[in-house]
Amino acid sequence: MARQAQNMIKYIIKRILMMIPILIIVLIITFVLSKFMNVFPLITQVAFGEDIEQIQRIIAEEKRRMGYDKPIYVQLIIYLQNFFTGNWGDSYVIMYKTPVIEVIGLVFPKTIELMIVPIVIIPLIAVKLGIVSSTNKDKLKDTSIRFLAVLGAGVPIFFIGNLLQLFFGVSLHKFTYGEIDLPIMFSNTSGLELKGEYFTRFRLIDAILNNDPIFFFDTLLHLIIPVICISFASLAGITRQTRSSMLDVMDQDYIRTARAKGVPEKKVINSHALRNALIPSSNLIITTITGSLLGSIFLEATFQYLGFGYYFVRSVTQGDYLLINGFLVCSCLIIIGGTLATDVIYTIIDPRITYT
Amino acid sequence: MQDYSEKDKIEEYPLKNSNAKIKRLIKFYLMPGWRNPEFSAREYQIEKLKSKRRVFRRLITPLTLVGFFLVLIVVFIAVYAPGLTELTLANVTPPLYPGEPAFQPPSPEHPLGTTQFGWDILGRLIWGTRTTIQAAVFPVVISIGGGVFIGTISAYFGGRVDFIIMRICDIFLSLPMLIIVLVIAPLVGKDLYTTLLIYGILFIPFNIRFMRSLVLQVKQNDYVRAAISSGATKFRVMFKHIFPNAISPIIISFFGAMGVTVIGLAGLAFIGLGDPDVANWGADIMYARGHFETPGAALWPGFFIGITAIGFILIGDGLRDALDPRLHI
Numbered sequence: 132m133a134r135q136a137q138n139m140i141k142y143i144i145k146r147i148l149m150m151i152p153i154l155i156i157v158l159i160i161t162f163v164l165s166k167f168m169n170v171f172p173l174i175t176q177v178a179f180g181e182d183i184e185q186i187q188r189i190i191a192e193e194k195r196r197m198g199y200d201k202p203i204y205v206q207l208i209i210y211l212q213n214f215f216t217g218n219w220g221d222s223y224v225i226m227y228k229t230p231v232i233e234v235i236g237l238v239f240p241k242t243i244e245l246m247i248v249p250i251v252i253i254p255l256i257a258v259k260l261g262i263v264s265s266t267n268k269d270k271l272k273d274t275s276i277r278f279l280a281v282l283g284a285g286v287p288i289f290f291i292g293n294l295l296q297l298f299f300g301v302s303l304h305k306f307t308y309g310e311i312d313l314p315i316m317f318s319n320t321s322g323l324e325l326k327g328e329y330f331t332r333f334r335l336i337d338a339i340l341n342n343d344p345i346f347f348f349d350t351l352l353h354l355i356i357p358v359i360c361i362s363f364a365s366l367a368g369i370t371r372q373t374r375s376s377m378l379d380v381m382d383q384d385y386i387r388t389a390r391a392k393g394v395p396e397k398k399v400i401n402s403h404a405l406r407n408a409l410i411p412s413s414n415l416i417i418t419t420i421t422g423s424l425l426g427s428i429f430l431e432a433t434f435q436y437l438g439f440g441y442y443f444v445r446s447v448t449q450g451d452y453l454l455i456n457g458f459l460v461c462s463c464l465i466i467i468g469g470t471l472a473t474d475v476i477y478t479i480i481d482p483r484i485t486y487t
Numbered sequence: 488m489q490d491y492s493e494k495d496k497i498e499e500y501p502l503k504n505s506n507a508k509i510k511r512l513i514k515f516y517l518m519p520g521w522r523n524p525e526f527s528a529r530e531y532q533i534e535k536l537k538s539k540r541r542v543f544r545r546l547i548t549p550l551t552l553v554g555f556f557l558v559l560i561v562v563f564i565a566v567y568a569p570g571l572t573e574l575t576l577a578n579v580t581p582p583l584y585p586g587e588p589a590f591q592p593p594s595p596e597h598p599l600g601t602t603q604f605g606w607d608i609l610g611r612l613i614w615g616t617r618t619t620i621q622a623a624v625f626p627v628v629i630s631i632g633g634g635v636f637i638g639t640i641s642a643y644f645g646g647r648v649d650f651i652i653m654r655i656c657d658i659f660l661s662l663p664m665l666i667i668v669l670v671i672a673p674l675v676g677k678d679l680y681t682t683l684l685i686y687g688i689l690f691i692p693f694n695i696r697f698m699r700s701l702v703l704q705v706k707q708n709d710y711v712r713a714a715i716s717s718g719a720t721k722f723r724v725m726f727k728h729i730f731p732n733a734i735s736p737i738i739i740s741f742f743g744a745m746g747v748t749v750i751g752l753a754g755l756a757f758i759g760l761g762d763p764d765v766a767n768w769g770a771d772i773m774y775a776r777g778h779f780e781t782p783g784a785a786l787w788p789g790f791f792i793g794i795t796a797i798g799f800i801l802i803g804d805g806l807r808d809a810l811d812p813r814l815h816i
């Protein structure tokens with residue numbers, strides 16, 4: 132076992148070392164992309180109505196200061212230097228003159244709060260549903276679970292969000308003459324702010340630390356419907372994949388041997404069959420986790436939730452290229468980390484897989 | 488007189504023969520256990536081994552037929568769109584803004600109501616099928632075509648070529664797909680075909696990886712070695728021997744990818760980065776988002792997106808149940 136742990140650590144270190152060239156190539160790609168965007172930030176900052184010559188002089192001065200007239204490879208080296216020392220630039224449209232790192236720090240915890248349930252709880256429920264659906268093949272449980280899974284996989288997320296908004300927000304309100312009033316838009320009731328300091332940027336934890344129950348329950352109430360929406364969509368994919376790989380495994384010979392030996396049925400399914408079926412499912416689970424960490428763009432656009440995806444789309448449509456760079460590099464880091472986690476989990480599930 | 492009747496007989500022959508062929512083909516596939524009476528005993532054995540009929544009978548399950556008919560309905564509406572509604576495409580897209588008030592409930596003139604700017608919902612639904620079917624077909628054909636070709640080459644040659652192609656694939660796979668499409672879309676314009684082309688090209692590395700793993704499994708077999716040692720050229724070995732045996736999971740993922748692309752393009756239109764010159768269902772949902780007094784304006788396009796994607800997913804599931812060699816059913 133110690134030998135395997137040693138090999139594993141060597142493999143992880145080798146993978147992290149291989150991540151760095153990929154990261155640099157991703158940075159170069161984002162740099163090239165940002166050069167293609169025909170956006171020059173200074174135009175929004177120069178006052179109108181002044182002398183044309185003065186405006187041109189100011190623009191030339193700023194260009195020289197920012198290094199725009201140097202050749203391209205020097206700009207690239209300055210860009211890489213800036214990236215690794217932590218100077219990611221200032222966002223100039225979304226939040227005026229705030230460093231990009233601070234914007235990411237403000238925005239990211241909101242998305243994590245939204246996605247805690249799909250990341251932690253949904254894989255457990257989905258795998259369990261997949262097992263139930265595959266053991267009672269073609270019976271009522273199986274067909275109903277498959278029906279819900281196909282619905283969740285086929286119908287897009289924003290449509291389910293719209294339906295839920297319509298049902299819970301509008302119809303329920305009308306039918307009960309205003310008795311049941313669930314909030315459907317915006318991530319907090321507008322105007323409600325936290326009374327106190329933001330220690331971390333997680334609203335729930337800060338509300339507990341500052342002893343502010345109104346904000347806490349308000350946030351929770353506004354989180355219910357988006358969480359239902361994203362859970363439905365994530366459950367579908369993982370359930371279908373687990374069901375199909377369990378069906379592949381249940382026909383193998385070793386399952387028949389285990390049953391013939393007298394192993395109880397629960398242990399046959401949960402520990403012999405599931406272990407072999409989990410490999411493609413774990414790939415899908417980690418893809419879902421990284422996908423939801425990157426902020427489901429459609430969900431946040433539907434519910435006006437000010438998270439990662441929402442600010443990404445706004446910065447793309449408004450042309451804030453430093454912020455786009457920052458977000459893009461963040462997303463790539465998360466995806467590379469997810470790929471590494473997938474390979475490590477493969478080795479934990481199936482000890483026969485060794486990477487030399 | 489004799490010449491005339493003989494000429495007639497000889498000319499009749501080809502027609503009769505092909506009719507009989509078609510009839511026998513239909514009987515073979517649909518009637519269980521029917522054997523062609525012209526076959527000898529040896530040909531019976533070969534037909535049993537090939538078992539084309541078994542695959543076909545496994546395909547026709549009720550659920551797969553439901554998916555097939557859903558997709559068929561959408562394709563039918565897309566092809567015969569000008570015949571199904573009097574409104575032409577120019578009537579339901581910009582720059583024509585009819586002067587009617589927006590978001591009316593259903594009326595005899597507009598059977599499902601109107602959406603923003605007074606466009607008819609039913610007209611936009613019917614013209615939107617064309618956009619959806621194009622969005623389903625083009626990116627998937629581009630990505631799977633390119634991926635299969637390059638994947639076979641990369642897995643067959645091995646060595647340096649394989650290493651370089653795999654590193655390039657890794658770079659592309661570490662970029663989040665949807666976000667890259669979002670970033671590139673404002674750069675190259677909002678034209679529908681440009682977006683579909685970019686979508687297709689971005690998904691090629693994923694298919695390269697997939698095809699490469701399948702070809703590596705097939706390459707171990709003996710017939711490949713036999714073909715190489717009897718002097719077949721490299722292309723012949725790759726595309727006549729390896730390719731047909733490795734292709735069945737690709738066919739399964741073909742239909743699954745179609746469903747994903749339909750939803751992806753609708754989502755892109757929902758955010759606002761879609762083509763405004765075409766009737767797009769996602770854009771309809773975006774227009775009708777907050778207007779809850781006519782819920783039909785937002786619900787009907789979404790419903791149609793749902794049934795198109797569900798149709799493709801069901802066909803993919805049915806194909807996987809029929810073709811997957813690991814299921815010993």
